[in-house]
Amino acid sequence: xxxxxxxxxxxxxxxxxxxxxxxxxxxxxxxxxxxxxxxxxxxxxxxxxxxxxxxxxxxxxxxxxxxxxxxxxxxxxxxxxxxxxxxxxxxxxxxxxxxxxxxxxxxxxxxxxxxxxxxxxxxxxxxxxxxxxxxxxxxxxxxxxxxxxxxxxxxxxxxxxxxxxxxxxxxxxxxxxxxxxxxxxxxxxxxxxxxxxxxxxxxxxxxxxxxxxxxxxxxxxxxxxxxxxxxxxxxxxxxxxxxxxxxxxxxxxxxxxxxxxxxxxxxxxxxxxxxxxxxxxxxxxxxxxxxxxxxxxxxxxxxxxxxxxxxxxxxxxxxxxxxxxxxxxxxxxxxxxxxxxxxxxxxxxxxxxxxxxxxxxxxxxxxxxxxxxxxxxxxxxxxxxxxxxxxxxxxxxxxxxxxxxxxxxxxxxxxxxxxxxxxxxxxxxxxxxxxxxxxxxxxxxxxx
Numbered sequence: 001x002x003x004x005x006x007x008x009x010x011x012x013x014x015x016x017x018x019x020x021x022x023x024x025x026x027x028x029x030x031x032x033x034x035x036x037x038x039x040x041x042x043x044x045x046x047x048x049x050x051x052x053x054x055x056x057x058x059x060x061x062x063x064x065x066x067x068x069x070x071x072x073x074x075x076x077x078x079x080x081x082x083x084x085x086x087x088x089x090x091x092x093x094x095x096x097x098x099x100x101x102x103x104x105x106x107x108x109x110x111x112x113x114x115x116x117x118x119x120x121x122x123x124x125x126x127x128x129x130x131x132x133x134x135x136x137x138x139x140x141x142x143x144x145x146x147x148x149x150x151x152x153x154x155x156x157x158x159x160x161x162x163x164x165x166x167x168x169x170x171x172x173x174x175x176x177x178x179x180x181x182x183x184x185x186x187x188x189x190x191x192x193x194x195x196x197x198x199x200x201x202x203x204x205x206x207x208x209x210x211x212x213x214x215x216x217x218x219x220x221x222x223x224x225x226x227x228x229x230x231x232x233x234x235x236x237x238x239x240x241x242x243x244x245x246x247x248x249x250x251x252x253x254x255x256x257x258x259x260x261x262x263x264x265x266x267x268x269x270x271x272x273x274x275x276x277x278x279x280x281x282x283x284x285x286x287x288x289x290x291x292x293x294x295x296x297x298x299x300x301x302x303x304x305x306x307x308x309x310x311x312x313x314x315x316x317x318x319x320x321x322x323x324x325x326x327x328x329x330x331x332x333x334x335x336x337x338x339x340x341x342x343x344x345x346x347x348x349x350x351x352x353x354x355x356x357x358x359x360x361x362x363x364x365x366x367x368x369x370x371x372x373x374x375x376x377x378x379x380x381x382x383x384x385x386x387x388x389x390x391x392x393x394x395x396x397x398x399x400x401x402x403x404x405x406x407x408x409x410x411x412x413x414x415x416x417x418x419x420x421x422x423x424x425x426x427x428x429x430x431x432x433x434x435x436x437x438x439x440x441x442x443x444x445x446x447x448x
Contacts, residue, residue: 294331
C-alpha cells in the first residue's frame, strides 16, 4: 500500500497542540504519511512558552538529508525555523532537493510568546519565500513581512500582492485576527483573489490553529488537490476541529483531531445561502446525536434534510450523505453533509414546499406504535398514506405519499407516516420549518 508523504520542518510543542505534533495529527487525519524534522524543542503549555532550545543546525540538516535519501516527500511544510541560521540552511536544502514547500512563517505562539528571533525575518524574505510554493502568514506575520498594518480585506489583498512579489507562487493570508463575525482568509494566485470565509467560533482561543491550517493545506497538496481547493478544504476541516475543540489544560483550547472534521468538508458553495443551510443542518445533526434514542433509527437508517428557500430540485436540498445509523452503543452519522445527497428526504421536503414554502426540513424516524403514540401525545398534527393506493409508474413514492397526505389534511402536518408494504419498511417522517424546529420536535417525542 502506497501513501502520499508530507514532511514538516518545525518545532516541537510539548503540550501537543501545535508544532510538529499538530502537523503529524493533521497529516494522519487526511491519510497522509507524515515525516518530521525538528528545529527546536520548546517547554510549552497551553498557557505559555517557557523555554526554547534550538537544535544544532548540523542535526537539523542531517535530519533533512536522511529523510530525503529514503523518503521523497510530495510536499514539505516549514513552521518554526526560529533564526536566520536555520532559515538559510532550510532554503539551501529546498533548492538542492527541489522540494515543493508551504512556508508558514511562524513568529508568535497563540499565547503571545515569541517563537523567532528578530534577525530571521530578513533572510526569510530573501531566501525562503522566493522559492516557496505557498506562503501562509496570519495577520500579524503579514504585517511584519510587509511592514504595513492590515486592518481589512483590501489591506490583506495588498499584502498578498507584496508577498507574492517576493517570489512565492501562491499566498494565503489567514484572517482570523481581523475584526468581524467571519474569519476571512485571502488567497492570491498571482492573478486573482479568492476569499474563503467561515463564521468565527466565539469564545475559542484555539492553540495550534495556524500550524494546523498550513499542515492541512500541505496534506491536501500532497494528495494532488489544486492549491485553492486545498485551502478551501483545509479551512473547513480546521473550522470543525476548532468547533469540536477541548481544553486539556488551564490555557487555550486545542483542536479535536479525532472528530468528524475530515468528513465534514462540503462541496463548494455557490452562495452564502448554501453555506447557511449547510451550517444550520450540521449544527442540528450534531445536536440530534446528543439525545437520539437508538430505537428512533430505522433499519434502513435515518436521514435529515434542509432545503434552500424556494427549492425546486434535488440539488437544492442539503442532507446527510450516507445516513444516520445505529451502532451497538449509539446512533452515529456516516458520511458528509452535502447538497443533492439524498433523493429520499429531498422528495419529502420538495413535495411539502409545494404547499408551504416554509416547510423546508424533514427527518425520518422508525415507525412503531410507541413512536406514533409519542407523536400524538406531543400534540403533533399527523398525516398518513397507504402504499397500496400508490398509482403505477410514480417517479417517487415519497413525493406521491407526502402529497397525498397533505392534500387529505389540507395542510402540512408535523408528521406523516405509513405502515410499509412488501419489502418496504414502515416509517414516520417529521416535518418542520428548519433544522432547529425539527430537532425540537424530535426531542419532544424522545422525552415521552
